[in-house]
Amino acid sequence: MERALVIFSGGIDSTTCLYWARDRFDEVFCITFDYGQRHRVEVEFARIIAERAGVKEHFIYRIDLRSIGGSALTDERMEIPERSEDEIDSTDIPATYVPFRNGIFISIAAAYAETRGIYNIVGGWNAVDFSGYPDCRPSFIEAMERAINLGTKAGAQGNGFRIHAPLMHLAKHQIIALGISLGADYSYSISCYRGGEVPCGKCDSCKLRARGWRRLGIRDHLLDRLMREGKI
Amino acid sequence: MERALVIFSGGIDSTTCLYWARDRFDEVFCITFDYGQRHRVEVEFARIIAERAGVKEHFIYRIDLRSIGGSALTDERMEIPERSEDEIDSTDIPATYVPFRNGIFISIAAAYAETRGIYNIVGGWNAVDFSGYPDCRPSFIEAMERAINLGTKAGAQGNGFRIHAPLMHLAKHQIIALGISLGADYSYSISCYRGGEVPCGKCDSCKLRARGWRRLGIRDHLLDRLMREGKI
Numbered sequence: 001m002e003r004a005l006v007i008f009s010g011g012i013d014s015t016t017c018l019y020w021a022r023d024r025f026d027e028v029f030c031i032t033f034d035y036g037q038r039h040r041v042e043v044e045f046a047r048i049i050a051e052r053a054g055v056k057e058h059f060i061y062r063i064d065l066r067s068i069g070g071s072a073l074t075d076e077r078m079e080i081p082e083r084s085e086d087e088i089d090s091t092d093i094p095a096t097y098v099p100f101r102n103g104i105f106i107s108i109a110a111a112y113a114e115t116r117g118i119y120n121i122v123g124g125w126n127a128v129d130f131s132g133y134p135d136c137r138p139s140f141i142e143a144m145e146r147a148i149n150l151g152t153k154a155g156a157q158g159n160g161f162r163i164h165a166p167l168m169h170l171a172k173h174q175i176i177a178l179g180i181s182l183g184a185d186y187s188y189s190i191s192c193y194r195g196g197e198v199p200c201g202k203c204d205s206c207k208l209r210a211r212g213w214r215r216l217g218i219r220d221h222l223l224d225r226l227m228r229e230g231k232i
Numbered sequence: 233m234e235r236a237l238v239i240f241s242g243g244i245d246s247t248t249c250l251y252w253a254r255d256r257f258d259e260v261f262c263i264t265f266d267y268g269q270r271h272r273v274e275v276e277f278a279r280i281i282a283e284r285a286g287v288k289e290h291f292i293y294r295i296d297l298r299s300i301g302g303s304a305l306t307d308e309r310m311e312i313p314e315r316s317e318d319e320i321d322s323t324d325i326p327a328t329y330v331p332f333r334n335g336i337f338i339s340i341a342a343a344y345a346e347t348r349g350i351y352n353i354v355g356g357w358n359a360v361d362f363s364g365y366p367d368c369r370p371s372f373i374e375a376m377e378r379a380i381n382l383g384t385k386a387g388a389q390g391n392g393f394r395i396h397a398p399l400m401h402l403a404k405h406q407i408i409a410l411g412i413s414l415g416a417d418y419s420y421s422i423s424c425y426r427g428g429e430v431p432c433g434k435c436d437s438c439k440l441r442a443r444g445w446r447r448l449g450i451r452d453h454l455l456d457r458l459m460r461e462g463k464i
Contacts, residue, residue: 063295068340070347093385099343103383107339108300111331115302135383143379150375151335151367153325 003027003056004120004164005113007105010046012209013124013167015189016179018053020166021122023182027056029118031109035101036066036074039195045188052185059112063104071098073193080193082202085211093132094204096193102135103144110148110161119154122164128171129208141165172212186221198231235259235288236352236396237345239337242278244441245356245399247421248411250285252398253354255414259288261350263341267333268298268306271427277420284417291344295336303330305425312425314434317443325364326436328425334367335376342380342393351386354396360403361440373397404444418453430463 004025008014009032021028032046043060050058065074072078072095081095102125109121125136134140145163149155167175179186191209192199199206199222213220226232236257240246242264253260264278275292282290297306304310304327313327334357341353357368366372377395381387399407411418423441424431431438431454445452458464 061296061299064293065343067293068343068347070343093388097385099346100339100380100384101343103339103379104336104343107332107335111297111300111302111333111336114331115300134385134388137382140379140382143375143382147335147372147375147379148332150369150372152332153329153366156325156366 001026002120003029003116003118004122005029005031005109005116005118007109007121007123008032008046008050008058009124010042010049010189011124011191011205012172012179012186012189012212013126013175015049015184015186016167016175016182017122017124018050018055019179019182019184021120021164022053025120028053029113029116030055030058031112032058032060033105033108034060034062036064037195038073038076038080039190039193041195041197042190045190048188049185052188057116061108061112063108065098065101065104068099072096073098080203083204083207085207088129088204088207091132093134096204097133100135102140106144106148106163110152113161114152114154119159119161120164121161122166124167124175125165126167126170126175128169138165138168141168171215172208173215176212176216187225189222198226233258234352235261235348235350236354237261237263237341237348237350238287239341239353239355240264240278240282240290241356242274242281242421243356243423243437244404244411244418244421244444245358245407247281247416247418248399248407248414249354249356250282250287251411251414251416253352253396254285257352260285261345261348262287262290263344264290264292265337265340266292266294268296269427270305270308270312271422271425273427273429274422277422280420281417284420289348293340293344295340297330297333297336300331304328305330312435315436315439317439320361320436320439323364325366328436329365332367334372338376338380338395342384345393346384346386351391351393352396353393354398356399356407357397358399358402358407360401370397370400373400403447404440405447408444408448419457421454430458
């Protein structure tokens with residue numbers, strides 16, 4: 001019986017990871033961080049997605065990263081960047097970088113996993129899109145895996161943790177294609193940094209998402225749902 | 233102007249680190265975690281110690297590790313072990329281990345440090361006493377340093393973080409001697425896992441502390457204060 005824990009924001013990438021993990025492991029757990037992000041609406045939708053995917057347990061963990069600051073995603077006095085499609089491919093670190101967010105999330109996920117005898121941690125880190133975020137690089141993920149194996153009881157006793165980053169080298173349209181091939185439904189995955197139920201279409205996250213679906217040549221599940229519901 | 237951030241519980245070890253950092257850096261910041269520990273009283277006393285030491289900023293960070301569980305320090309249904317002095321030198325991991333606590337603390341400390349331009353992180357990890365805790369080993373601390381340098385904007389841009397563990401190879405009486413040589417006052421440092429203002433004398437932490445002062449041949453500052461205040 002092999003278990004996996006998916007670090008699950010409810011966006012396109014982590015929804016794909018959820019379906020990837022469901023296909024590969026016997027039991028899938030999810031952890032979602034309610035960390036003071038502007039787009040907190042995603043947390044509520046994450047609940048719906050996890051339930052529809054039939055996960056074993058969905059742990060919503062509240063942690064205040066707003067008091068630490070330093071990011072346009074947690075500080076409403078900072079502007080959410082609006083860049084062109086060319087600009088979002090830049091490797092400059094954008095204002096939406098949240099200081100060491102993935103280090104914090106992976107650490108807490110490891111603690112939760114350890115208490116439940118889960119030794120596989122899955123996350124949607126990606127070095128193709130958003131290559132500006134340092135905490136999405138393979139070398140960082142490997143360093144965290146090493147730290148967890150050295151710093152936990154389970155690791156010290158030989159139950160090696162593995163961190164899986166199945167999307168690391170995929171472009172957005174490939175991520176969506178992978179998810180669809182595994183039965184993923186993206187109707188409730190929002191992505192937008194601005195936190196509305198209807199995406200703004202202008203932030204980096206909306207732009208990357210739109211390009212992904214366009215390259216794939218099919219209409220975004222989310223837009224389909226919003227149209228059906230008369231919201232756009 | 234070099235700044236340091238001390239991961240500061242308010243116990244003997246981190247109080248020593250605070251004085252060590254004060255001696256070595258131009259500005260000292262402290263971060264204390266109020267994480268759902270039974271011995272939460274230490275957080276209040278940490279405030280007093282940091283103020284007396286004249287730190288630049290003392291950030292008290294609330295994080296709920298109780299909901300993650302798996303430790304006698306956060307789960308009141310679990311017994312705090314009472315072991316003999318010989319037994320506390322065992323390298324078995326005790327029930328007071330908190331899953332990946334130091335990984336979580338160091339990650340949050342790194343995020344906070346990054347937003348304030350602090351590149352030195354100091355902590356009282358120790359591989360002599362409590363050698364059973366995997367997240368106190370030098371190899372773990374080195375792995376976390378590597379992860380922070382890979383996973384933060386500051387690290388990626390070449391502002392290397394350093395994690396300092398000045399107590400790593402010292403026995404408790406040497407730690408106290410070091411602190412006293414730097415002007416540390418341990419009157420408000422509590423240590424006891426049980427969370428009373430008067431230490432229980434029976435938990436591992438009380439036992440280690442008592443042995444340290446005994447080996448040093450001087451009376452514990454805390455007991456002195458409690459006697460002066462008529463509390464023991």
